[in-house]
Amino acid sequence: DAKTTQPTSMDCAEGRAANLPCNHSTISGNEYVYWYRQIHSQGPQYIIHGLKNNETNEMASLIITEDRKSSTLILPHATLRDTAVYYCIVGNTGNQFYFGTGTSLTVIP
Amino acid sequence: DTGVSQDPRHKITKRGQNVTFRCDPISEHNRLYWYRQTLGQGPEFLTYFQNEAQLEKSRLLSDRFSAERPKGSFSTLEIQRTEQGDSAMYLCASSLVGGRDNEQFFGPGTRLTVL
Numbered sequence: 001d002a003k004t005t006q007p008t009s010m011d012c013a014e015g016r017a018a019n020l021p022c023n024h025s026t027i028s029g030n031e032y033v034y035w036y037r038q039i040h041s042q043g044p045q046y047i048i049h050g051l052k053n054n055e056t057n058e059m060a061s062l063i064i065t066e067d068r069k070s071s072t073l074i075l076p077h078a079t080l081r082d083t084a085v086y087y088c089i090v091g092n093t094g095n096q097f098y099f100g101t102g103t104s105l106t107v108i109p
Numbered sequence: 110d111t112g113v114s115q116d117p118r119h120k121i122t123k124r125g126q127n128v129t130f131r132c133d134p135i136s137e138h139n140r141l142y143w144y145r146q147t148l149g150q151g152p153e154f155l156t157y158f159q160n161e162a163q164l165e166k167s168r169l170l171s172d173r174f175s176a177e178r179p180k181g182s183f184s185t186l187e188i189q190r191t192e193q194g195d196s197a198m199y200l201c202a203s204s205l206v207g208g209r210d211n212e213q214f215f216g217p218g219t220r221l222t223v224l
Contacts, residue, residue, distance in 0.1 A: 044200070044202075096167075
């Protein structure tokens with residue numbers, strides 16, 4: 001079963017930062033936080049992952065709280081193409097993922 | 110394009126028929142995963158392989174389902190005596206365990222419709 005809780009849906013204005021929260025209060029010490037997104041009818045796309053430290057790549061930033069019980073995915077300048085379902089997943093590297101229902105992000109022009 | 114390919118992309122079959130799907134992972138990846146996704150839900154884990162060994166199977170994988178990865182490269186997922194409840198997107202993913210980053214890369218999926 002999924003070990004994360006995410007809001008069902010969110011809106012964001014085009015060009016603004018999109019901040020997607022995720023709660024994972026039962027995360028274990030060796031479990032990573034992964035973020036994926038899925039655009040309609042496509043396979044999930046990897047965005048970013050982290051263990052303890054904040055991470056940034058060309059797509060997004062991941063902020064993990066010090067107690068690791070929650071995290072936020074930040075898309076710095078949302079575009080219409082960022083409209084998708086975003087999944088936050090907690091798991092050990094190499095093991096299977098347990099997805100929840102994710103957050104449906106709609107970027108509004 | 111993640112480098113993971115799946116074939117076919119769409120399959121329509123009649124109830125009771127057998128179907129087989131193929132997944133080609135990223136070539137150097139040693140783990141291969143199968144997931145199933147129904148409308149409005151997140152992907153659900155079915156099974157995964159480390160090289161040719163099937164390490165874990167979900168309780169969702171009934172005895173009508175069988176997966177193989179005979180040479181540790183491509184994998185097949187067969188569903189026998191299909192039922193309408195098998196209609197779903199079947200997703201394959203691969204990862205390199207032991208590398209620097211172990212994220213899973215997903216293919217585009219095979220959409221199965223059982224009439």
